[in-house]
Amino acid sequence: MFSLPPVYPIVDDTLLPLERMEEAARSIVDGGATILQLRAKSLSAADFLDAARSLRKVTEKKRVTFIINDRVDIALLSNADGVHLGQDDMPVGAVRRLIGPRGIIGLSTHNRSEAAAAERESVDYISFGPLFSTTTKGDAEKPKGLKALTGTRRSVAVPIVAIGGIQEEQAVEVVRAGADSVALISAILLADDMKGKVERLLALGAAAATAPALTKR
Numbered sequence: 139m140f141s142l143p144p145v146y147p148i149v150d151d152t153l154l155p156l157e158r159m160e161e162a163a164r165s166i167v168d169g170g171a172t173i174l175q176l177r178a179k180s181l182s183a184a185d186f187l188d189a190a191r192s193l194r195k196v197t198e199k200k201r202v203t204f205i206i207n208d209r210v211d212i213a214l215l216s217n218a219d220g221v222h223l224g225q226d227d228m229p230v231g232a233v234r235r236l237i238g239p240r241g242i243i244g245l246s247t248h249n250r251s252e253a254a255a256a257e258r259e260s261v262d263y264i265s266f267g268p269l270f271s272t273t274t275k276g277d278a279e280k281p282k283g284l285k286a287l288t289g290t291r292r293s294v295a296v297p298i299v300a301i302g303g304i305q306e307e308q309a310v311e312v313v314r315a316g317a318d319s320v321a322l323i324s325a326i327l328l329a330d331d332m333k334g335k336v337e338r339l340l341a342l343g344a345a346a347a348t349a350p351a352l353t354k355r
Contacts, residue, residue, distance in 0.1 A: 140242060140262035142297045142319035143172045144343025145309075145336065148207075149193065151178040153327045159189050162332060163196045169336025175222055175321075177207035190216035205244065210236055220244065220262070225252065230259040246301075248279050249286070250293050257296045265321060266290050268302025269312065272323075284315040291316025309339060313346035 147166045149159050159176070166174060176193055178186045190206055194216045197204040205220050206213035210233055213221040220242025221233060233243055245261045247253040256264045270281050287300055300317035305325045312320050322339065329335035 140297060142263055142299055144313065144319055144346070145171060145339045146173055146175065146299045146301075146319045146321040147171050147326050147336065148175045148177055148321055148323045150323050150327065151180055151189075153324060156181065156185055156189055160192045160196060162327060163193045165332035166326065166336055167196060167200045167202050169333040170340050171202060171336050173203040173205065173319075175205040175207055177222075179208070183209075183212070186212050187215055190218065194218060203242065205242065213237065213241075222246070222265070230256075230261055234260075244299070247290070248282065250290050253290045253294045253296070253298075257294045261296065263297040263299060263318075264294070265299045265301045266317070267300055267321075269300050270303030270308070272303040284311065287312070287315045287317060306335070306339060306342070309342050310346040313343065 149162055154162055163174060174197055176190055178189060181189065186209065190212050194204055204218045205222050206216065206218045207222050208224060208227055210221050210228060214237065221237065222244040223233065224246045230243060230245065242262045244263045244265060245256045247256050247264045247266055253264055253266065266287055268279060268281050269283065269287060291298060297318045298316065299319040299321050300312045301321035304312055304320055304322055309320050326332055326335050
């Protein structure tokens, strides 16, 4: 089974212009992140591909897992490690045929039903959220909260990355509520010191990992 690291940074074009993405990616991986996602919903296909290829070079040097949000074509052309899909994106089976058995597939879920369906599709991991209010995704659903995360954790065995409005001070309680990983966007991208922020978050993740684990299904 695919194993999620405790911190899942996302480079998002709603918070960073194209010309700053590579610099941000370098700071994030220098801070110790072992996975990085690129989400670029407003960029042209050409600019998205340029950014993906640039970040792939950064992540490849440090052997960091690189995930592309939504766009399977961009993932393939940039030699990314995988793709993260939304509920309205290409079906998981079709994506698997395109990226092969070793490619990583993540799927966004918002409730137990979607999480269970994703697990049946044999995705490598799911995201669950938005956990709290978020401004980085304009079409985000209402916040789900920690109780819903715990309920989902107890109903599926697939790895879960919690997402949506999570800040540094909430990371430990999110992990204790059942998340294997915590996705952070503004908490990292708006930090004065991205590298230092990632280092602190990884230390918090290590501390949270010592808490009693929730029983999975």
